[in-house]
Amino acid sequence: MTTKNYTLDGIDKTILKYLMDDARIPILKIAREIGISGAAIHQRLRKIESAGYILGSKYIIDPKNFGYNTMAFIGIYLDSGNHHASVLKSLNKIQEVLESHFTTGSYSIFIKVMCRDNEHLMELITNEIQKIKGVSRTETFLSLDQQINRQIDI
Incomplete structure:
Protein backbone atom coordinates (compact mmCIF):
# COMPACT_ATOMS: atom_id res chain seq x y z
CA MET A 1 0.00 0.00 0.00
CA THR A 2 1.70 3.22 -1.20
CA THR A 3 0.63 6.84 -0.79
CA LYS A 4 2.74 9.97 -1.34
CA ASN A 5 6.02 8.05 -1.63
CA TYR A 6 5.56 6.08 1.58
CA THR A 7 4.77 2.38 1.62
CA LEU A 8 3.18 0.88 4.71
CA ASP A 9 4.89 -2.23 6.02
CA GLY A 10 3.61 -4.84 8.46
CA ILE A 11 4.79 -2.89 11.51
CA ASP A 12 3.00 0.25 10.31
CA LYS A 13 -0.20 -1.71 9.81
CA THR A 14 0.11 -3.25 13.27
CA ILE A 15 0.56 0.21 14.82
CA LEU A 16 -2.49 1.47 12.94
CA LYS A 17 -4.59 -1.50 14.07
CA TYR A 18 -3.77 -0.76 17.72
CA LEU A 19 -4.67 2.91 17.25
CA MET A 20 -7.87 2.09 15.33
CA ASP A 21 -8.99 -0.08 18.26
CA ASP A 22 -8.10 2.58 20.85
CA ALA A 23 -6.65 5.95 19.84
CA ARG A 24 -5.74 6.61 23.48
CA ILE A 25 -3.49 3.57 23.84
CA PRO A 26 -0.06 4.66 25.12
CA ILE A 27 2.63 4.57 22.42
CA LEU A 28 4.95 2.77 24.84
CA LYS A 29 2.41 -0.03 25.26
CA ILE A 30 2.31 -0.51 21.49
CA ALA A 31 6.11 -0.41 21.43
CA ARG A 32 6.34 -3.16 24.08
CA GLU A 33 3.74 -5.29 22.27
CA ILE A 34 5.52 -5.23 18.91
CA GLY A 35 9.11 -4.99 20.16
CA ILE A 36 10.34 -1.63 18.89
CA SER A 37 11.11 1.65 20.65
CA GLY A 38 8.57 4.35 21.39
CA ALA A 39 10.71 6.78 19.37
CA ALA A 40 10.49 4.48 16.35
CA ILE A 41 6.68 4.39 16.69
CA HIS A 42 6.56 8.21 16.83
CA GLN A 43 8.75 8.46 13.71
CA ARG A 44 6.58 5.98 11.86
CA LEU A 45 3.40 7.79 12.90
CA ARG A 46 4.77 11.10 11.59
CA LYS A 47 5.53 9.47 8.22
CA ILE A 48 2.15 7.70 8.12
CA GLU A 49 0.33 10.97 8.90
CA SER A 50 2.29 13.06 6.40
CA ALA A 51 1.62 10.41 3.73
CA GLY A 52 -2.12 10.87 4.31
CA TYR A 53 -3.01 7.45 5.73
CA ILE A 54 -4.41 8.98 8.93
CA LEU A 55 -7.15 11.59 8.58
CA GLY A 56 -7.23 12.52 12.28
CA SER A 57 -8.24 11.26 15.67
CA LYS A 58 -11.19 12.15 17.82
CA TYR A 59 -13.34 11.12 20.74
CA ILE A 60 -16.65 9.59 19.73
CA ILE A 61 -19.56 10.61 21.93
CA ASP A 62 -22.75 8.63 22.39
Missing part, protein backbone atom coordinates in the same frame (compact mmCIF):
# COMPACT_ATOMS: atom_id res chain seq x y z
CA PRO A 63 -25.49 10.87 20.94
CA LYS A 64 -28.13 9.15 23.09
CA ASN A 65 -26.44 10.53 26.21
CA PHE A 66 -27.06 14.00 24.79
CA GLY A 67 -30.72 13.36 24.03
CA TYR A 68 -30.35 12.42 20.35
CA ASN A 69 -32.23 9.14 19.93
CA THR A 70 -33.38 9.19 16.30
CA MET A 71 -31.01 8.45 13.44
CA ALA A 72 -32.31 8.78 9.91
CA PHE A 73 -31.07 8.75 6.36
CA ILE A 74 -32.61 11.19 3.91
CA GLY A 75 -32.46 10.95 0.13
CA ILE A 76 -32.68 14.41 -1.41
CA TYR A 77 -34.00 15.06 -4.91
CA LEU A 78 -32.92 18.32 -6.54
CA ASP A 79 -34.82 20.47 -9.02
CA SER A 80 -31.64 20.63 -11.08
CA GLY A 81 -28.05 19.51 -10.80
CA ASN A 82 -27.10 23.18 -10.84
CA HIS A 83 -28.32 23.44 -7.23
CA HIS A 84 -25.97 20.78 -5.87
CA ALA A 85 -23.30 23.13 -4.47
CA SER A 86 -25.74 25.61 -2.94
CA VAL A 87 -27.83 22.84 -1.36
CA LEU A 88 -24.69 21.29 0.15
CA LYS A 89 -23.69 24.68 1.52
CA SER A 90 -27.11 25.01 3.19
CA LEU A 91 -27.04 21.43 4.52
CA ASN A 92 -23.61 22.06 6.01
CA LYS A 93 -25.14 24.77 8.23
CA ILE A 94 -27.63 22.29 9.76
CA GLN A 95 -26.04 20.79 12.88
CA GLU A 96 -28.15 17.63 12.79
CA VAL A 97 -26.66 16.66 9.40
CA LEU A 98 -23.75 14.36 10.22
CA GLU A 99 -22.82 13.08 6.77
CA SER A 100 -23.53 13.98 3.17
CA HIS A 101 -22.90 11.79 0.15
CA PHE A 102 -23.08 12.47 -3.59
CA THR A 103 -24.52 9.22 -4.90
CA THR A 104 -25.60 7.37 -7.98
CA GLY A 105 -29.20 6.22 -8.22
CA SER A 106 -32.38 8.06 -7.44
CA TYR A 107 -31.09 10.74 -5.08
CA SER A 108 -28.75 13.58 -5.83
CA ILE A 109 -27.66 13.78 -2.20
CA PHE A 110 -27.97 11.23 0.61
CA ILE A 111 -27.53 12.47 4.19
CA LYS A 112 -27.35 11.00 7.68
CA VAL A 113 -28.99 12.98 10.48
CA MET A 114 -29.37 12.65 14.26
CA CYS A 115 -32.41 14.14 15.99
CA ARG A 116 -33.80 14.10 19.51
CA ASP A 117 -36.96 12.27 18.45
CA ASN A 118 -39.37 11.81 15.53
CA GLU A 119 -40.95 15.22 16.11
CA HIS A 120 -37.55 16.89 15.88
CA LEU A 121 -36.88 14.92 12.68
CA MET A 122 -40.18 16.04 11.17
CA GLU A 123 -39.40 19.68 12.02
CA LEU A 124 -35.92 19.34 10.53
CA ILE A 125 -37.26 17.90 7.28
CA THR A 126 -40.22 20.24 6.80
CA ASN A 127 -38.84 23.48 8.25
CA GLU A 128 -35.23 23.29 7.14
CA ILE A 129 -34.27 20.69 4.54
CA GLN A 130 -37.33 20.92 2.30
CA LYS A 131 -37.17 24.73 2.39
CA ILE A 132 -33.68 24.82 0.89
CA LYS A 133 -33.81 26.35 -2.59
CA GLY A 134 -33.25 23.60 -5.13
CA VAL A 135 -34.63 20.71 -3.03
CA SER A 136 -37.66 19.28 -4.82
CA ARG A 137 -38.47 16.47 -2.37
CA THR A 138 -37.00 14.08 0.17
CA GLU A 139 -37.34 10.44 1.14
CA THR A 140 -36.57 9.44 4.73
CA PHE A 141 -35.46 6.15 6.24
CA LEU A 142 -35.41 5.70 10.02
CA SER A 143 -32.61 3.65 11.52
CA LEU A 144 -34.10 1.33 14.13
CA ASP A 145 -30.71 0.08 15.31
CA GLN A 146 -27.11 0.41 14.15
CA GLN A 147 -25.81 -3.13 14.19
CA ILE A 148 -22.42 -2.81 12.50
CA ASN A 149 -20.01 0.10 12.98
CA ARG A 150 -16.42 -0.46 11.96
CA GLN A 151 -13.56 0.79 9.87
CA ILE A 152 -12.01 -1.00 6.92
CA ASP A 153 -9.62 -3.85 7.65
CA ILE A 154 -6.00 -3.06 6.83
Whole structure:
Protein backbone atom coordinates (compact mmCIF):
# COMPACT_ATOMS: atom_id res chain seq x y z
CA MET A 1 0.00 0.00 0.00
CA THR A 2 1.70 3.22 -1.20
CA THR A 3 0.63 6.84 -0.79
CA LYS A 4 2.74 9.97 -1.34
CA ASN A 5 6.02 8.05 -1.63
CA TYR A 6 5.56 6.08 1.58
CA THR A 7 4.77 2.38 1.62
CA LEU A 8 3.18 0.88 4.71
CA ASP A 9 4.89 -2.23 6.02
CA GLY A 10 3.61 -4.84 8.46
CA ILE A 11 4.79 -2.89 11.51
CA ASP A 12 3.00 0.25 10.31
CA LYS A 13 -0.20 -1.71 9.81
CA THR A 14 0.11 -3.25 13.27
CA ILE A 15 0.56 0.21 14.82
CA LEU A 16 -2.49 1.47 12.94
CA LYS A 17 -4.59 -1.50 14.07
CA TYR A 18 -3.77 -0.76 17.72
CA LEU A 19 -4.67 2.91 17.25
CA MET A 20 -7.87 2.09 15.33
CA ASP A 21 -8.99 -0.08 18.26
CA ASP A 22 -8.10 2.58 20.85
CA ALA A 23 -6.65 5.95 19.84
CA ARG A 24 -5.74 6.61 23.48
CA ILE A 25 -3.49 3.57 23.84
CA PRO A 26 -0.06 4.66 25.12
CA ILE A 27 2.63 4.57 22.42
CA LEU A 28 4.95 2.77 24.84
CA LYS A 29 2.41 -0.03 25.26
CA ILE A 30 2.31 -0.51 21.49
CA ALA A 31 6.11 -0.41 21.43
CA ARG A 32 6.34 -3.16 24.08
CA GLU A 33 3.74 -5.29 22.27
CA ILE A 34 5.52 -5.23 18.91
CA GLY A 35 9.11 -4.99 20.16
CA ILE A 36 10.34 -1.63 18.89
CA SER A 37 11.11 1.65 20.65
CA GLY A 38 8.57 4.35 21.39
CA ALA A 39 10.71 6.78 19.37
CA ALA A 40 10.49 4.48 16.35
CA ILE A 41 6.68 4.39 16.69
CA HIS A 42 6.56 8.21 16.83
CA GLN A 43 8.75 8.46 13.71
CA ARG A 44 6.58 5.98 11.86
CA LEU A 45 3.40 7.79 12.90
CA ARG A 46 4.77 11.10 11.59
CA LYS A 47 5.53 9.47 8.22
CA ILE A 48 2.15 7.70 8.12
CA GLU A 49 0.33 10.97 8.90
CA SER A 50 2.29 13.06 6.40
CA ALA A 51 1.62 10.41 3.73
CA GLY A 52 -2.12 10.87 4.31
CA TYR A 53 -3.01 7.45 5.73
CA ILE A 54 -4.41 8.98 8.93
CA LEU A 55 -7.15 11.59 8.58
CA GLY A 56 -7.23 12.52 12.28
CA SER A 57 -8.24 11.26 15.67
CA LYS A 58 -11.19 12.15 17.82
CA TYR A 59 -13.34 11.12 20.74
CA ILE A 60 -16.65 9.59 19.73
CA ILE A 61 -19.56 10.61 21.93
CA ASP A 62 -22.75 8.63 22.39
CA PRO A 63 -25.49 10.87 20.94
CA LYS A 64 -28.13 9.15 23.09
CA ASN A 65 -26.44 10.53 26.21
CA PHE A 66 -27.06 14.00 24.79
CA GLY A 67 -30.72 13.36 24.03
CA TYR A 68 -30.35 12.42 20.35
CA ASN A 69 -32.23 9.14 19.93
CA THR A 70 -33.38 9.19 16.30
CA MET A 71 -31.01 8.45 13.44
CA ALA A 72 -32.31 8.78 9.91
CA PHE A 73 -31.07 8.75 6.36
CA ILE A 74 -32.61 11.19 3.91
CA GLY A 75 -32.46 10.95 0.13
CA ILE A 76 -32.68 14.41 -1.41
CA TYR A 77 -34.00 15.06 -4.91
CA LEU A 78 -32.92 18.32 -6.54
CA ASP A 79 -34.82 20.47 -9.02
CA SER A 80 -31.64 20.63 -11.08
CA GLY A 81 -28.05 19.51 -10.80
CA ASN A 82 -27.10 23.18 -10.84
CA HIS A 83 -28.32 23.44 -7.23
CA HIS A 84 -25.97 20.78 -5.87
CA ALA A 85 -23.30 23.13 -4.47
CA SER A 86 -25.74 25.61 -2.94
CA VAL A 87 -27.83 22.84 -1.36
CA LEU A 88 -24.69 21.29 0.15
CA LYS A 89 -23.69 24.68 1.52
CA SER A 90 -27.11 25.01 3.19
CA LEU A 91 -27.04 21.43 4.52
CA ASN A 92 -23.61 22.06 6.01
CA LYS A 93 -25.14 24.77 8.23
CA ILE A 94 -27.63 22.29 9.76
CA GLN A 95 -26.04 20.79 12.88
CA GLU A 96 -28.15 17.63 12.79
CA VAL A 97 -26.66 16.66 9.40
CA LEU A 98 -23.75 14.36 10.22
CA GLU A 99 -22.82 13.08 6.77
CA SER A 100 -23.53 13.98 3.17
CA HIS A 101 -22.90 11.79 0.15
CA PHE A 102 -23.08 12.47 -3.59
CA THR A 103 -24.52 9.22 -4.90
CA THR A 104 -25.60 7.37 -7.98
CA GLY A 105 -29.20 6.22 -8.22
CA SER A 106 -32.38 8.06 -7.44
CA TYR A 107 -31.09 10.74 -5.08
CA SER A 108 -28.75 13.58 -5.83
CA ILE A 109 -27.66 13.78 -2.20
CA PHE A 110 -27.97 11.23 0.61
CA ILE A 111 -27.53 12.47 4.19
CA LYS A 112 -27.35 11.00 7.68
CA VAL A 113 -28.99 12.98 10.48
CA MET A 114 -29.37 12.65 14.26
CA CYS A 115 -32.41 14.14 15.99
CA ARG A 116 -33.80 14.10 19.51
CA ASP A 117 -36.96 12.27 18.45
CA ASN A 118 -39.37 11.81 15.53
CA GLU A 119 -40.95 15.22 16.11
CA HIS A 120 -37.55 16.89 15.88
CA LEU A 121 -36.88 14.92 12.68
CA MET A 122 -40.18 16.04 11.17
CA GLU A 123 -39.40 19.68 12.02
CA LEU A 124 -35.92 19.34 10.53
CA ILE A 125 -37.26 17.90 7.28
CA THR A 126 -40.22 20.24 6.80
CA ASN A 127 -38.84 23.48 8.25
CA GLU A 128 -35.23 23.29 7.14
CA ILE A 129 -34.27 20.69 4.54
CA GLN A 130 -37.33 20.92 2.30
CA LYS A 131 -37.17 24.73 2.39
CA ILE A 132 -33.68 24.82 0.89
CA LYS A 133 -33.81 26.35 -2.59
CA GLY A 134 -33.25 23.60 -5.13
CA VAL A 135 -34.63 20.71 -3.03
CA SER A 136 -37.66 19.28 -4.82
CA ARG A 137 -38.47 16.47 -2.37
CA THR A 138 -37.00 14.08 0.17
CA GLU A 139 -37.34 10.44 1.14
CA THR A 140 -36.57 9.44 4.73
CA PHE A 141 -35.46 6.15 6.24
CA LEU A 142 -35.41 5.70 10.02
CA SER A 143 -32.61 3.65 11.52
CA LEU A 144 -34.10 1.33 14.13
CA ASP A 145 -30.71 0.08 15.31
CA GLN A 146 -27.11 0.41 14.15
CA GLN A 147 -25.81 -3.13 14.19
CA ILE A 148 -22.42 -2.81 12.50
CA ASN A 149 -20.01 0.10 12.98
CA ARG A 150 -16.42 -0.46 11.96
CA GLN A 151 -13.56 0.79 9.87
CA ILE A 152 -12.01 -1.00 6.92
CA ASP A 153 -9.62 -3.85 7.65
CA ILE A 154 -6.00 -3.06 6.83
